[in-house]
Amino acid sequence: xxxxxxxxxxxxxxxxxxxxxxxxxxxxxxxxxxxxxxxxxxxxxxxxxxxxxxxxxxxxxxxxxxxxxxxxxxxxxxxxxxxxxxxxxxxxxxxxxxxxxxxxxxxxxxxxxxxxxxxxxxxxxxxxxxxxxxxxxxxxxxxxxxxxxxxxxxxxxxxxxxxxxxxxxxxxxxxxxxxxxxxxxxxxxxxxxxxxxxxxxxxxxxxxxxxxxxxxxxxxxxxxxxxxxxxxxxxxxxxxxxxxxxxxxxxxxxxxxxxxxxxxxxxxxxxxxxxxxxxxxxxxxxxxxxxxxxxxxxxxxxxxxxxxxxxxxxxxxxxxxxxxxxxxxxxxxxxxxxxxxxxxxxxxxxxxxxxxxxxxxxxxxxxxxxxxx
Numbered sequence: 001x002x003x004x005x006x007x008x009x010x011x012x013x014x015x016x017x018x019x020x021x022x023x024x025x026x027x028x029x030x031x032x033x034x035x036x037x038x039x040x041x042x043x044x045x046x047x048x049x050x051x052x053x054x055x056x057x058x059x060x061x062x063x064x065x066x067x068x069x070x071x072x073x074x075x076x077x078x079x080x081x082x083x084x085x086x087x088x089x090x091x092x093x094x095x096x097x098x099x100x101x102x103x104x105x106x107x108x109x110x111x112x113x114x115x116x117x118x119x120x121x122x123x124x125x126x127x128x129x130x131x132x133x134x135x136x137x138x139x140x141x142x143x144x145x146x147x148x149x150x151x152x153x154x155x156x157x158x159x160x161x162x163x164x165x166x167x168x169x170x171x172x173x174x175x176x177x178x179x180x181x182x183x184x185x186x187x188x189x190x191x192x193x194x195x196x197x198x199x200x201x202x203x204x205x206x207x208x209x210x211x212x213x214x215x216x217x218x219x220x221x222x223x224x225x226x227x228x229x230x231x232x233x234x235x236x237x238x239x240x241x242x243x244x245x246x247x248x249x250x251x252x253x254x255x256x257x258x259x260x261x262x263x264x265x266x267x268x269x270x271x272x273x274x275x276x277x278x279x280x281x282x283x284x285x286x287x288x289x290x291x292x293x294x295x296x297x298x299x300x301x302x303x304x305x306x307x308x309x310x311x312x313x314x315x316x317x318x319x320x321x322x323x324x325x326x327x328x329x330x331x332x333x334x335x336x337x338x339x340x341x342x343x344x345x346x347x348x349x350x351x352x353x354x355x356x357x358x359x360x361x362x363x364x365x366x367x368x369x370x371x372x373x
Contacts, residue, residue: 053370058083060373061363068329068355070346074240075364076248078339083367090241093219094345097326098299099243100222100236101189102270103211105143105284106250107196107203109266110210117199119143119269119283123191126198129167133174139195141178142188143283144274148176151185159187163226166193182277184296186233189284193232203230214261215249217242234327240343243324247332247341250322271322271334280313286323286357288312295357301327302352314358317365323357333361340364 058075062085065073072089075082084090111117117126119140124130126139134149141147150173162168169190175181196203204222212220219239223231249255250271254262271287273279279291294308314321317335324332328348334341342364349355366373 055370056082056368057370057372058085058363058367060371061085061360061367064355064359064363065344065346068344068346068349070344072240072343072345074244074343075367076244076341077368079248081244084240090244091219091239092345093237093239094330095223095234095326096236096238096243096330096345097234097328098186098189099238099324099326099330099332100232100234101284102324102332103207103236103246104189104192104196104203104232105270106211106246106262107200107207108139108143108192109262109270109283111196111199111206113263113266117195123195127170127191127194129170129194131170131174134178137174137178139192140274140283142192142195145182145184145188145281146179146275146277147185147188148174148178148181149185149188149191150175151183151187156186159190164229165190165225165231166227166229170194179275182275182281182294184294184299189233190231193230196232197229203232211261214259215242215245215256217245240345243332243343243345244341247324247334247343251334251336251339251341278308282322286313286325288314288317288319288321290319297352299327300325300329300352301348304352306352314356314361316358317361321361323361325357329355329360331355331357331360333357333364335361335365338365338368340368 061073065085071092071094073085074090108119112119117139120138122135123137123139123142124135137147155172159165159168169187172187193203200206207222219242221237223235223237225231249261250267253264254260254267270283271285272282273287273289273291274282276291278294279289280287280293290312292308292310293313295306295313297305312319318337320337321333321335329344331344344360363373
């Protein structure tokens with residue numbers, strides 16, 4: 001019986017041995033290419049076509065902006081401005097009121113990183129005129145609105161009308177022990193002008209060198225009172241174009257391009273809830289933290305505050321959202337998880353519910369998702 005394999009089989013075996021020998025002696029890159037080329041194509045079920053992403057639809061946001069006579073709305077996703085309304089409005093300037101407070105918070109964080117002050121320093125360490133009755137008040141207490149300093153609408157208006165607004169703010173007494181009450185307080189914020197004066201020299205020059213310059217802000221100026229001191233509670237004039245850059249830096253953990261403007265941990269501290277007394281307030285920035293929330297609509301120019309409630313400032317927005325807010329609902333909305341920054345500038349809406357944290361931020365996110373609203 002013939003036990004030799006058929007010639008055809010011998011040929012196949014010889015060919016396979018030749019390939020194996022070539023694979024063992026050839027260049028490794030060639031071996032990889034060969035082995036990959038020799039692999040059979042797997043039989044797979046074709047996946048369904050990906051659902052196309054709808055284009056942005058900002059019709060709801062534009063209706064809101066028009067209804068509130070907004071000077072400008074600007075939306076940035078990533079590094080791209082994706083919407084501007086009205087067209088060509090991004091460099092129009094106006095006073096941004098208490099968004100100034102949020103800028104002061106960033107400057108204090110930068111100064112702390114440089115070792116010029118500590119946020120837990122007693123205010124008296126930096127302000128000679130600081131009264132003994134307020135010796136326990138720290139810089140952090142002023143930033144979190146928990147200083148316990150005396151405040152009233154009348155005293156607030158008197159300070160705003162004073163020639164030396166910092167002196168008027170320093171003259172307020174102590175109403176509560178620090179850390180025991182939350183009050184939105186322009187006078188306490190103006191004390192931070194004196195803190196910055198002591199720690200960094202002229203705060204406006206420091207801002208230009210450490211913040212405005214690195215961010216490339218070209219439309220931003222800072223008003224002073226009759227005594228030549230900066231208005232720390234409400235004195236900055238700016239534009240949507242500049243404020244969206246500030247928001248982008250905060251969204252990106254303190255970085256702007258290749259430059260670290262503020263340490264990431266400082267940004268996290270500024271935009272995290274600073275007190276159980278008002279979970280929605282960080283250190284001169286508003287947050288979306290769950291807890292007891294006090295909105296303080298009078299900060300935006302409305303007569304009646306909404307009663308405190310339990311929840312989040314903007315339940316329809318992601319929990320990592322945060323904001324800078326100024327009188328008349330000047331708004332910088334930042335949503336890091338969505339890569340979004342949005343700015344609204346304009347006159348005060350007729351009603352507090354016409355433009356809210358939740359309404360504005362929601363309209364921006366729905367617009368980006370292509371939902372007409």
